[in-house]
Amino acid sequence: MECRICGCRKSEVIYKGIIRDGSFGNYTKNDVEMHQCLDCGAIYHENSRDAQFYESSEYRQKMGEEADDYASLHDKEVLEKLTITGTDIFRDKTIADIGCGGGSFLDFVAGAASQVLGIEPTEAYRKKLEKRGYHMYAYMEDALKDFEGSVDVIVSFDVIEHVEDPRRFMEECYSLCRKGGRIIIGTPTEQPVMRIALGEEYDRFLFSTQHLWVLNKESLRLSAELAGFRNIEIKYRQRYGLGNLVSWLKYRKPMGNVSCPYISEHVSKGWTADTEERGMADYIVAYAEK
Numbered sequence: 001m002e003c004r005i006c007g008c009r010k011s012e013v014i015y016k017g018i019i020r021d022g023s024f025g026n027y028t029k030n031d032v033e034m035h036q037c038l039d040c041g042a043i044y045h046e047n048s049r050d051a052q053f054y055e056s057s058e059y060r061q062k063m064g065e066e067a068d069d070y071a072s073l074h075d076k077e078v079l080e081k082l083t084i085t086g087t088d089i090f091r092d093k094t095i096a097d098i099g100c101g102g103g104s105f106l107d108f109v110a111g112a113a114s115q116v117l118g119i120e121p122t123e124a125y126r127k128k129l130e131k132r133g134y135h136m137y138a139y140m141e142d143a144l145k146d147f148e149g150s151v152d153v154i155v156s157f158d159v160i161e162h163v164e165d166p167r168r169f170m171e172e173c174y175s176l177c178r179k180g181g182r183i184i185i186g187t188p189t190e191q192p193v194m195r196i197a198l199g200e201e202y203d204r205f206l207f208s209t210q211h212l213w214v215l216n217k218e219s220l221r222l223s224a225e226l227a228g229f230r231n232i233e234i235k236y237r238q239r240y241g242l243g244n245l246v247s248w249l250k251y252r253k254p255m256g257n258v259s260c261p262y263i264s265e266h267v268s269k270g271w272t273a274d275t276e277e278r279g280m281a282d283y284i285v286a287y288a289e290k
């Protein structure tokens, strides 16, 4: 198999077994091989998704969400996203959110922005957000007809791992961006801490049918670089605290950001900062300019 990011034909099978299919607790019937590119380090599997899968509400249902309760599930995630983007880059700018879902993030930046674009294959969300005055498109290639070379800031969280071709995703971001514009692209990464602590139990969760890719620092950087972006910086973020790891070990399931009476805030924050500093965190973000 050829790596779609760097073109390398050599890969190593790093996992073979059932993988997550939708939300936690749902798995494939058959074993899936996960390959890691020996050059750029991207992890991928062959099962590519039909793009139309994301247009239906089946995908969202599979992930345990419906159009009506999107805000109650996702508004709370906006604060974390704003700590990634900062709040000083949106004023009087054209902002695009690629894979905006029900628009929680866009709602919070729309007041500062001059105009707002959302890219979202799920039709139910698009219709809802069009009513709010956002320019909505199913795919980036549709948005290019109206906004090529004119977007100041592109943000995208938890999307690039779903696309068949991350390099093409970055190229489309590049086409959409104006000269001097910037991108902020976040994606879950392989987290060595969790893989060491939980072994295959974590692998079955990390690898999933919906995530065609698990990118690392190098493969995310390379995707942006090959698309033409410059001044690329990749930062690690730890989204889930020490309470999640410890509780997972106890209850054998992901617990989210729970607090444990025996882990102080101080210790949890220290652990989070440590995983980020050592490049062992669960999330990476690419910052780059056109």
Ligand SMILES: [Zn+2]
Pocket (backbone or CB within 6 Å): 003, 004, 005, 006, 007, 008, 037, 038, 039, 040, 041, 042, 219
């Ligand atoms: Zn590669």
